Amino acid sequence: MASARPVLEAPEIGRVLTRIAHEVLERNRGADDLVLLGIPTRGTHLARRVAERLVAAEPGAGPLEQLVGSLDVTMHRDDLRRNPVRALGRTSLPPGGVDDRVVVLVDDVLFSGRTVRAALDALSDLGRPRAVRLAVLVDRGHRQLPIRADHVGKNLPTAAEESVRVMLEEVDGRDAVLISGPDGAPEPTTEPAAEPAPGAADAEGAR
Amino acid sequence: MRHLLSAADLSREGALExxxxxxxxxxxxxxxxxxxxxxxxxxxxxxxxxDSTRTRISFEAAAKRLSADVITFSAKGSSVSKGESLKDTALTLQAMGADAVVLRHSASGAAHRLAHAGWSGVGVLNAGDGTHEHPTQALLDAFTLRRRLAERAGGDPARVLEGARVAVVGDVLHSRVARSNVLLLETLGADVVLVAPPTLLPVGVGTWPCRTSWDLDAVLPDVDAVMVLRVQRERMGGGGFFPSAQEYTRRFGLDGRRLRLLPDHALVMHPGPMNRGLEISAEAADSPRSTIVEQVANGVAVRMAALYLLLAGEDAA
Incomplete structure (x- = not known):
């Protein structure tokens, strides 16, 4: 994608995740009762990276396996009937479960908020956390539901028809956040498309 | 996936998904x-x-766990006993707003007919048609086998069944389970051998993607799993398929002695319901290597997966 413009590169992503880890610790006054749940696919890897930084920063934080898990939201999505059928991701909770703990949901891009809505529903089937917070690498705006993030890596003003793509070493072989115009066209120097591209809403939770 | 009619319709990727x-x-x-x-x-x-107990209950549980509305319709006590045709029943169901039909029928090909005759646009899941196919049973058998073999050996779940050796023993002629299993296991790369008296092998079995044998004792030491089929006496009419039940048991029944011929890791499977004492002894059915109860539990998960793949996506119609 020659037309995609990078907005974050690997070193910045690393610094942003370190900051988020510290914010999470500060907000929670330590690592007690914390559980980080990543939303597959990329949220899972981000959750793991934040947890690694958290363990490094806080001597009292438990081993990584007690701290991090993944939460697949596919079966709770409200747009299943609008798209071809999706494969399922993995849900795995740390041994203590989520009851009475503070769950931090981690995802790559916050867009419409629908993925987070699905995650909250999925979470309520797994237990009753004491509190749920949300950490995202990129908040690109255009919310369709009353949802906000507690910890944001970067606020990224975008047009609805632009697409934001997060690439991670574990999945894509490199770390970057890219933004591109509709249909991968260069910056919208010409007239923008009359309607948002049908695929634009899928950029969130792209897998 | 629009319908699930035959194990042969599944590609390797589709089956693994x-x-x-x-x-x-x-x-x-x-x-x-x-x-x-x-x-x-x-x-x-x-x-x-x-008639069916476990398949019907399994599909019902699967659909309910996914929050679908379930309407159960059995031929007894319905208009079918008044002579209503499959076509009219199908039209009735469509008028009621069915999205998918799970069909069990005594006629081979009934599910295919319902899916492709153009009577209605609903998705069809074959839950057993005559002596033809029973794809979800084959899928749950493959699921159980894959899980158990992966626990033992580990490795890439997509390749666990490649080269696995499976013996399917008994009444292959009347078994829709056997046909579906042979087709699916072949797709997944397993090596299947059918063991049965010649009278209980179907015509044309030579074209199936598997080997055949008449000697169970010779086969057992080399398998990872043995699937015992039910002797379907209700389909045998006047008999004549084997001289006596005792002789069948002696030649093809899985008893304690044959259990000990199996390698240590090998599994004993049976699609149920069992004729204890005929094709399988109580010792074999209740042994720790038997997966018979596990197969039933896995059946719900496999049918949830089939319903999910059939119904969760955008409307194909």
Whole structure:
């Protein structure tokens, strides 16, 4: 994608995740009762990276396996009937479960908020956390539901028809956040498309 | 996936995707809250023209765990006993807003007819048609086998069944389970051998992608699993397929002595219901290597996966 413009590169992503880890610790006054749940696919890897930084920063934080898990939201999505059928991701909770703990949901891009809505529903089937917070690498705006993030890596003003793509070493072989115009066209120097591209809403939770 | 009619319709990728989805479904069934909202607003009709307990209950549980509405329709006590045709029944179901039909019928090809005759646009899941196919049973057998072999050997779940050796023993002639299993296991790369008296092998078995044998004792030491089929005496009419039940048991029954011929890791499978004492002894059926109860539990997860793949996506119609 020659037309995609990078907005974050690997070193910045690393610094942003370190900051988020510290914010999470500060907000929670330590690592007690914390559980980080990543939303597959990329949220899972981000959750793991934040947890690694958290363990490094806080001597009292438990081993990584007690701290991090993944939460697949596919079966709770409200747009299943609008798209071809999706494969399922993995849900795995740390041994203590989520009851009475503070769950931090981690995802790559916050867009419409629908993925987070699905995650909250999925979470309520797994237990009753004491509190749920949300950490995202990129908040690109255009919310369709009353949802906000507690910890944001970067606020990224975008047009609805632009697409934001997060690439991670574990999945894509490199770390970057890219933004591109509709249909991968260069910056919208010409007239923008009359309607948002049908695929634009899928950029969130792209897998 | 539009319909699930035959194990032969599944590509290797399609079958593995279904097994992977079933693995996630099984994980949800280990939780306190087993119900998922995924198929809310969809209607699944269980259309059973033939007696069945476990398949019907399994499909019903699977659909309900995914929040679909389930209408169960058995031929007894319905208009079918008044002579209504499959076509008219299908039109009735469509008028009621069914999204998928799970069909069990005594006629081979009934599910194919319902899916392709142009009577209605609903998705069809074959839950056993005559002596032809029973694809979800084959899928749950493959799921059980894959899980157990992966626990033992580890490795890439997509390749666990490659080269696995499976013996299918007994009444192959009347068994829809055998045909579906042979086709699916071949797709997944397993090596299947059918063991049966010549009278209980179908005509044309030479064209199936498997080997055949008449000597169970010679086969058992080299398999990873033995699937025992039910002797379907209700389909045998006047008999004549084997001289006596005792002789069948002596030649092809899985008893304690034959159990000890199996390698240590080998599994004993049976699609149920069992004729204890005929094709399988109590010792074999209740031994620790028997997966018979596990197969039933896995059946729900596999059928959830099939319903999910059939119904969760955008409307194909």
């Amino acid at each position: 279904l097994l992977d989805v079933a693995e996630e479904m099984a994980a949800t069934q280990a939780r306190e809250i087993k119900k998922l909202p995924t198929l809310r607003g969809r209607t699944v009709v269980n259309l059973f023209f033939e």
